[in-house]
Amino acid sequence: MRVLFHGAAGEVTGSLHEVEVAGQRVLLDCGMIQGSFEAERRNSEAFPFEPVGMDALVLSHAHIDHIGRVPLLVHRGFRGPIYAQEATADLMPVMLLDAASLAESDAERANRNRRHGEPKAVPLYTKHDVHAAMKLVRPLPYGRREQILPGVEICFREAGHILGSTCVELWGDDRKLVFSGDLGPKGSPILRDPAVITEADLVLMESTYGDRNHRERLATVEEIGEIFERAWDDRGNVLIPAFAVGRSQELLYWFAKFWDQWGLSRWKIFLDSPMAAKVVEVYGRHEDLFDAEAQKVWRSKPHPFRMPNLRIVESADDSMAINRMDGGAIIIAGSGMANGGRIVHHLKQNLGKRQAHVLFVGYQAEGTLGRRLVDGAKWVRIHGKDYRVGAQVHTVGGLSAHTDQKGLLGWYGQFAAKPPLVLVHGEDRAREALAGEVWERFGVDVTLARPGMHADV
Known part of the structure; x- marks a missing residue:
């Protein structure tokens, strides 16, 4: 099993991770890059892989920085199944149709103001692309271990971040990967606490607030x-x-x-x-x-x-x-x-x-x-x-809907054998602080993901 890091690897948004497993290629999330105008321009760049070559897409939750480029992926040739927790699948058209509407409005406004000789602006994707993507969605409940491709199984576990948010367990090649998605704090209103997961061969964990603790x-x-x-x-x-x-x-x-x-x-x-x-x-x-x-x-x-x-x-x-x-x-x-x-x-x-x-x-x-x-x-x-x-x-x-440093350490601390840990979804200051705490507490040498890096397990 090999994990390749393409997005949210040194920044918080733009979640995009690729897993090569059992002869298949699985994407974890396909999110929008958010922030400055320059950062958001990167959303229209080519994916660092051929979308048509991906066999499945697994989504952790419905925030736009985790699902926002799904219609673009489909527009560019992806035709595999898209797996999402049931509430996430319910939220997806709401989020993505809004994003498409904004993209279409931005393109229309740019074309009204464009100067002679400038290329015509086109939206990142359209509502038609959203509808095409939604036809590929396969909703799954929490707690059901499901084969999604030959030799590849997943299970969604509660992440406590937003409605339908999940930690993803993925099995293949006699190995188990756990992707935290975005983790919510314990005791957060409305939602249940993040699930306790104790076994993994590799853990990908978010680190948005890895350098601080929230107030009560x-x-x-x-x-x-x-x-x-x-x-x-x-x-x-x-x-x-x-x-x-x-x-x-x-x-x-x-x-x-x-x-x-x-x-x-x-x-x-x-x-x-x-x-x-x-x-x-x-x-x-x-x-x-x-x-x-x-x-x-x-x-x-x-x-x-x-x-x-x-x-x-x-x-x-x-x-x-x-x-x-x-x-x-x-x-x-x-x-x-x-x-x-x-x-x-x-x-x-x-x-x-x-x-x-x-x-x-x-x-x-x-x-x-x-x-x-x-x-x-x-x-x-x-x-x-x-x-x-x-x-x-x-x-x-x-x-915050994200847990803090204490919560992240507590979630990782539940793993019995303290598997290798890769930090994603965080700016460097937050990741470095969290990595230091993990080393001091558990003796685990942490990897900070960068675009183009990979991890083998």
Whole structure:
């Protein structure tokens, strides 16, 4: 068995790993590269392999940095089966059709503004490509060991990151590979904890927060309540960039749970995302995957997705109408790194207001608008225009959907024989810190994956 590393090998996004096993070629994930404009341009480059030569694709979960290039892979010739956990398969068309719509809109805008002699812009892929990809998807439940190719078996195990997220167990050539996917923290609301896996011959593990530990989740929740109280006193709006899958639903969960304590009845709450609205429907179809506490909250009042002052905004006109509000609004909108989507327009309207508050609740990749704001920029450029940052910017790391250094060490520590470990899905600073901790605690010499590297087992 040989693993070749093509993406998310020295960076967080663009998950793409190839496994040569039992005479077959299996891809683990096919994600979008996210971040700066220069980074995202790499999405249109040729794959470092012939798509037609791949025999199967296995997806860990539905975030766009893990599935975002699947339609492009199909467009370029891949015709094998695509295996995904059932809830992931349900989320995929929501995520990918949105990505295709954005790509088509970007190409249309570029062509309207292109100069004479410049080549015509084409979208990375289209909605037609998404529909073609979805025809290849084969949903699987958690816990079922399945032969996907001659001599190759997989099993999806709970990863606790978002709905349907998985750790992938893969067997072949008398060897076992475990790919962590993205791991969520223990005790994360709504989702069950990551599964305990004890045997592997090689482990690929994410390392997004390999250099730090999060605050306790309840301490973070208390901080959010304090920010809301301060924003109410300031008579400003609260803007929360949040991904449509995972973070938005968790925020609404906490809103419902602390409805009275945070005085949320006095606010107008907007979930400004057509995609998040569709995701809410998917969550409703998979309540059997929720943990016991979440099922209890779902049965109580107010229901997280049906709070009396929650408005799920779908039309662009209704979204623009929110910008007429100078205060008293909590606005959750994508994207989570503020590098696109409706949150950008709300930021343009609110960043200059000292009474406004911007609340970041997740990882901000290098090169994104979110990262610049978190790093304390006084001016930011949006859509070619410079905006002064007068708003108060808050970062609360305890709501991350990724586990922290302690959680990563704990997850790897469950493996009985401490198999060889390769770190993926992390910037070098985070990976180096985690590798040092693994060596000190377990005596395992860790490999940091780079594009073009391979690992044999």
